[in-house]
Amino acid sequence: MVSVEGSGRTIRTSGQVAQRSDGTWPSSMAEQIQQAVTNLETVLKAAGAFPRDIVHLRFYVVDWDISKANDLVTTILALLTDKYGATNTPLTTLVPVTKLAFPEASFEIEAIASAGNASRPWIPDRDMIHKASISAVSTTTVETDVIVVGGGFSGVMAAYELNQAGYSVIVLEAKHRIGGRSRSQRLKTNPDAIVELGATWINEKTQPTIYALTKRFGLKTEAQHTEGDQIYQGYDGKIYRCDMNQNHNENAQHVQKFVNLLDEAAEKCNIRTFDEFPEAEDVTMAEWVAQKGLADNPAVTATCRLLCSAVVGREPEEIGAHYFLDYIKSSYGYVSVVSEGDEGAQSLKIKTGTSSIVDALANTLPSGSVMLHSPVDSISQYTDNEVHVTTSSGTIYKAKKVIMAIPTNTYVNIQFTPPLPSAKKALVTRTKPGVYAKAILTYSSPWWREVGLLGKFESVIGPICFSWDVSDISKKQYSLAIFVAGRVATEWHKLDELAREEAIIEHLATLVGETSSLADKARNILEFNMVEWTKEEYIGGAPTSVLGPGMLKKYGAVLREPVGNIHFGGGETAYEWKGYMEGAITAGQRAAKEVVDRLATQD
Template identity: 45%
Template sequence: MENKTLQGFVLEVYAYLALVSNIIPYGIVQDRTLPLDPFITSLKGLKECETFGTFFGFCHSLFELIPSISVLAAKRLGEEELGMRSEETVSMYDGLLSRLEEWRSPPLDREMAEWKSAHIATGKLYRHALFAYLKAAMCGSVVDNPKVIYQIQQHIDEAWPLLSEVHDSPYGTIMLWPLLILGSCIVREDQRHSLRYKLQSTAQWRMSQVIQALRLLNLLWDSNNRHAFGPCNITAPKFASHPVHHFFDSSSLPDPQFYSHGVSVHPGSRLVFTSGQLGQRKDGSFPETYKDEVHLAFDNLIAVLKAGGADIRDVTKLTWYCVDWNFEEAHNLLEPLMEFLTDSYGLRSRPITTLVPVPKLAIPGARFEVEAVAATEGFTQSWSDGAGRIDHYVAPIKADVVDVVGGGFSGLQAAYDVQKAGFQCMLLEAKSRIGGRSHTIQLASGKGLVELGATWINKTTQPKAYALTQKFGLDCVPQYGIGDSIWQQTDGVIWRVARGEVPKPPNSGESDMHSLLEALEVEQSRVDIINTGSYPTPSDMSVEEWIQSKGFSKFTQDFMRHSVAALVGREAREVGLHYILDYIKSGGGISSLASEGEHGTSAIATGLARSMKLGSIMLNSPVTRIEQHGSSSTVYTSNGLTVQCSKVILAIPTNVYDNIHFMPPLTPAKRAIVGRTKPGIYAKCILTYRTPWWKQKDIDLVGSFFSVNGPINFSWETSDDEKSNYSLALFVHGDSAARWHKLSNLGREDAIENHLAELVGPKHADLARDVVEINYKEWTKEPWIGGAPTSIMGPGDLSKYGEALREPLGCLHFGGGETAREWKGYLEGALRAGSRAAEEVIESLKEMPSSKLKL
């Protein structure tokens, strides 16, 4: 019994330590003491132990939420880097929020009856801390949403009076975690002072961990960094849980006395470089003595450092230039130096130094010059009213006429057309590559390339795309078209469909697929792709509602749902009927969309880029702000690049407009588009094999697999026989993709291979699993894109806002595949939309006086 009691106590100690180590998002500090243990996410097993409650105060159901919120915080930071917010994370947040809102304080053990009020207060304190952690975590690295900040402050205000009830109780020993969480969100100085006092003065809390916690909170509170709020940033490097710089000496060298042998600077630091400073007065004169000149040089250096937002303690390197250096006069240098290196708190820095004797300096009469390098904490800099500083800003790049935002097919086509018309044009792309929703990679296992994005074109129905392949001398590979397809319906039944046949399940009787096609043709006749506002709004409903209203067979209903998700990446319940009809009609109808073409498209993007002026495409340049000033515009990027121009073409997905601040703001209709459109949930997976086993006579498959269940929803063969590249392109969309995204990397690969093996049957399953190489792209997670192949609209939205998609706004014009009249969501549509936007801009520029085109 004693062993069991001891075991229970030890397990609870371990669980407590593991739980409270989750102060920050799990995984952002690699050397954390305790890993994330699934054991701590459910503490019910500890209730059988006699010692249960020693640490948790019977609030175990609250403690269980700590690691889950820590994982959520890590997910949000990862998504923030990709410029997205996934439905999975939102669902996780909603679930945790509900559990917190529903939590109630559990009954109290008899032995703790005298501490009833403290028991209740402890539970409430932890609950408020968890609310603050959860809401701050959902914002990512920067909590700047006023509504969220206000909500967190309410939790702090409600928690604060509870501290006095817990302070002298046994529960006071487990208060460090909630106090650190709440403390990281405190903005009121009176509450900060109160927390400092409690942590500094309370005897039972005076441990090394408490001292460290107070130090971290002080660093957070003293920083003017925009990240300095919330648990996610408590131990971020920019707040010196890792020092900004570390000075060190080598024990094998003589003691350097007043300087250091070396310094390491954290990569998150902001560097300040100064030019050489002389001991010269503002009127150009020099002090009479050498010592006074050195003093003045260091004073001037301090002024420059402060103008740059740095201080003496930030200096990492000093370089001195001394005329006719004489070691016997060293005291005239060292005394002013020691004064310079000592800050107002009496702390002395030891930067690395180099003394360079010179015969003379550039300015006649100067005898001493000093320059410095300083490193500050991240974006941190000391405040200045600017009175002692004159700023020289880097001049913006002048694109002369046009700036195109977005380096996908639409943006490249627009920029190419503008330059071809004789106007200067610059293109800004947020990512490190061009091509947008196409991404070609070299196979690691052998010769050949595979395309993880847009792949197929049809020279008959997509003439613009095909013409570019001919213009740039690109080879297209004809689509393989011999053999049967494989179909799988919702009940798991699998059957073969001969080429050209209308699919229907075996033993299902007469198919009503023709009825579906006829109904679609009737509905399409009411759609005008040139005037989206003409569609009768009362007739618009979700595709799901339309399917159910027609009384189709279950297979035909599932087929239509599958087709919608395959076309746009969203389920029929989310997509408006008018939108999908317009989408189908813009591509020439069902038969045109279903027709096979040739594959090999990414080289089109490269061809367009090579045809443009060298240096006019800037990568890694996410646009954050577009300002219009009369007949000119200024475009700002997150990397500091600024471009002035007469016209801007925005050729990015509508779902990422939200990453840009527009001045003047977008019209209400355009803002509604951003808020209402949903990017497709899509992934493409390429399986590469040693041989095209599906072409064997005893198998005789065309490489097309269709499944309503997923994860493989449909596929095409994408082999290049000349390069011995034998591949299948497998697509995952809609709900199937959302489920697939949640799997681990290996889990996603297993799911695809296992499903393909199921579709081909047990006889040939080993061939399906004999994969040489697997590559996939989860377009939903792709930064600055967030989905594929397009962004959908719900019922009523297209007729109401469709024309606003492409309407210019002052100097701002809109491209991108979603704005296309024809072939929206396809490469052809993206190219046409780019040319249409370019044509608008070119015609407008021709009407402007030539003087207006010179910025």
């Protein structure tokens, strides 16, 4: 048993004796000491602590004599020395006693673990649902083969691959949880149901790597709901109800021409060689539309604006055409990006949440390999095979290689010694994170399905930009995922929290008919959950980061190029499926392979 006191979390364990899980007891003192210490480790781990967090140990020993000292010291020293050689030296007290509460017990141990605002180890399962508390780590130097900066899909996948290859690895995650832009959360009103406040969908056919992981870890998937009509609000405020095959405005011919031109240009992009893109078209997306003679059509410009903000979270005036077309190509084309079904990017959901994928990967790593609340302050390269990474808690991690698996725009929070090369710095300072938010509206019934609606609402006016039905009927969970993006999100962010919530709900009521009974149902929310990814510390935006005109051709190769012992992963560095979990996973694999290949030549 443990008790937790105060905002700083002082963890106090009750006396741990040597009783085994089956109720039996070891006979010798040495075995009792070992079993009691094992039981203590289990209790600490359950409380979110680690042996290195211990500040005081108290031993109760029946019929103590000095001959028992070696068994005690050896076992306790092993407890306090982690796999990297760092040794904790807490205060210890030994109390000789004539007997303990259990007649079979010869040894009992109590511990106090101090919790502050420094790093703590990731614990399976708990982090997906609750913010686990923070435990202190002594400021010492910890040695390992590879440091991975960032505990998102890319970073944890890289760590998994390195561990499989036989290398020791530590993942440093700045936040209280792993998963990056994925965040699975249980509903308060239905604890059996899980909703996604971040990345949500995968595809069996076009995203084989992440789908294979779901199979490897026995995770069940469910097809995205695809039946019903969608609601679309055009640039003029008019609202249309249409099936998925109907055109929803009178300018449909011009919009279709824009989509065709977009797909044709994207298909011509070489997603691995960036200098082939036509220089004359290396302009902003807004200028590219003008070059195609479509800028005078308000339906086309509105469609382009909605598409750009929905896909990468930025406006056409901010996005380089080369970058955007490359992004569309990397995601298997326009239809794939915007659709559901077997060929769509929104094809399958993970029944236990997308975070269960990254949790499963992390759970294969040795205990203590993933450190939470560990923002990196500096990375210093000393020799051809030595890098020091210092976290905000003062802990220094010494490694042969480092993999950066955080958003490119967040590199500015880290001091590099020597500094990053000028081209890499130029790339970092010119990368813009997507302006994005996601809200989950949960209801007591799927009222939209009951009237033949798909749950897909789109508007070029906002604040709702687009949505999907993310219900799990088997768990009686009926939810809509609402996305707010780009310029619309920038204005919406300025509202206070309740006003932001009200704006979304009232817009949904408008889209289904303000005076209809559906509007009342839209307002009758059972639970409202929201994440403003633009405001997320250590991330700064979603679903990816954006480059302006000319930047991809100039810095595309630099994006992935190692700098000495520092290698670069993260979803933005993927060749295919940038901004998606598949891209993050494959980018982590690529970075890990680079490191394994380098280390193999140095060993």
